[in-house]
Amino acid sequence: MAEKLSIQIALEGGEEIERQLEDIGTAGQKAFNDITKAAEQAGGFRNIKPEVVTAKLKELGVVGPEAFNKIQAAVASAGRLERIVGGVAALENGFHKLEGAIGKTASRLASSLGPLAGVARMLGPVGIAAGLLGASMIKGAFDAVNSINEINAAAIKLGVTIESLQGLTRAMEQAGLSTEAITSGFKKVQDDIDQLKLDRVKKNFEELQAAAAQGFSGAGSKALRELKEAAEQFTPAGKAAREALLALEVPIPGTTAKDVRELGIELAKLKGMGIDLKVDDTNVEQIEKITDALARMPDTAQRTQIAIQRFGQALGTELIRGLQAGGFELDKFKAKAAAMGQPLAQQAIEATKFDQSLNRLLATWRAFNSLTLSPAMRGIFDFLDNEIKLFQGHLIDLGRDLTQIGTIASLIWNEPAVALDHFINAIRDLVTTPIGNAWQWIVDTFNQAMNWVLEKARAVAAALKSLLTGSAEGAGSPISDMGGFAHGGHVGGRGTGMSDSNLAWVSRGEHIMPARAVAQPGVLAFLEALRRSGGNLRRVLDGMGRFAMGGPVAMPVLAGGGNGMSNVTIQFPGLPAIGGLRASADVVEELRKAAAMAQVRSGGRKPSRYS
């Protein structure tokens, strides 16, 4: 039966390419999904809203590793307190939102910012209403605290309770009075009162002097009682009353010395503070009892008054502040005792914490900053850099493989490579931020996904290569029959030296010479020797220099022409060199050709093929 003539040509590997591309798409989706999922597990990009945090930080000028220093600079140079209040609150909020993602460090930053934000909020209404805080927040904060302290001190002297003072202050602020005005008002009132008391003390003293002259009858009892009461106070009137009583040589009433002894404050320390209460060092064991009693008392104006009465304004105020802030450090007692006045209860706490928070925040940032510069972090960055370079190297290799099947490689893979590069950069931007160490596992996920994609990309490359080699049903591949030239070599095949009849896969960096050049005498032998030596030109030339196969020695051209004659040295194998000869250019050329032919023959090639 006759056989029907039918030959089918198919795209071998086409189906495989489609399948691999499908897999790449799946891999890409998987990578995207994994990264998104990882981010969400780390706190969620949506929840973090980094653009909001970044915007808020930018609003404060907070960028880069010097963030905290810039915070300080921004705080110091802020023109408007409202902006600082809002900015600090936003910063605090941002760190809290980041807390879930970056963990301990963010937590420490946020907790350090807490008191700062508290002070900002506390000072905000006061500062805005009073219009005092135009310079810097830090200076303004202390100014405000000092002003408040002065108000409080004046109010305490007037016997105004903290609660009523706060209400009075708010009323004055609403009336448009500044803190300064309120303070001066209180001082004026206090001065008037002091003056009245002084007058009263003077009057009482005069009455007592008269009574003493009369033998202290009942006439002086009322004046003495009032003078004793005035002497118990730490006011100019009290001081005058004590001096008056001393002048009368009447025993000074009062509890100062006794109370100090009961407090048990060491005299040496008190003297070191510039405070001499003229007490002895007995009964010092009572100090803890008094301090404990004060600590247990409600935070009221009465407690503050008792402390001030017992220890004076500076010492008593600092003691109360320490109790309010939850700590009492004697070392700081001296430094602040003279400067501090009487604060409102909550404001005093915030002011103290404000000072502490700045130091704590600075220390925290320094620790954080050192973390970002730690070898571990640098190691992660280096690792990422290496991985990315490695991946890019894979892409280049992939492109090189594809180049072997023509310029198709760059055309097909250029854009995906660029897209992947962008993708990698995006991930790099993410993982090389200062919080990158917390995202290491995202990096791992990314690398795994990318490796998967890379494998698929290589599979596609292989499939493409298979496709482009072409195949016919029942026919062998003519290309594969030509054999490989991965290590170089002389190409046989069909056609002429210029017909380009033989299809070849060549690699980047390889060099192809025209057949005409290869056909020159000795060229092929030289090229073969060079190829076998792995491109070691020196070795090849050295081998030639030994004349193991004979040949002409270099013939220097005479500068003066030498009548067209050249020096010639002839070397035969196993014989000493024959030198001192001179020959014309034609003869030298003939010798050169003869030597080249001798080299070719020694290589086992037919001379007729090359000449």
Added chain:
Amino acid sequence: MARFKVKTNAPEWTRALREKQRPVAEAAVAALRETAANAVQEGRRNIAGAGPNFGGKWVSGLQYLTKDAREGGEASLQASAVIFHRYGIAGVFETGATIRGKPLLWIPTTRGAPSAGRSGKKLGSATVRGTPMLFDANDRDRERKPLYVGVPVVRIPKKFNITGIVKEHVARMAQLFIKHFKG
């Protein structure tokens, strides 16, 4: 500076990959068509040169068809081309053949001879010098030449080289692919 810059667009990723596949498939199908067309063209020349018995219909009988070149309006990497000859017997001249008779194969010596199958009415058989022959039944004297000569076996030589031509063209398909891809 903490920067967060992550975009996840999986559908776009898949679409981009599909976009990369399209030009490959287009170029592959075009290369396939051109390869088949070139092979047919050269194959026809080969048939025409096989001898005077292979005339116009033999030449034009060599054709090609493409299959699965399009899928959903787009080029498919699963495309294939079939090069075939309309004459079923053409394969005999591609490979050569040995034809055996039952018991004899009657070789016609002239055109217009009656069919050998109806030899009982129009043809008469005779053996001349040991060779079976068929003569016109009316030519009882055997004055005219025999119309058929009977032989047990006929060897038909290979006349065409279509497969070899296709192989050569397929070997150049990669170059055509690159040409179309660049184009």
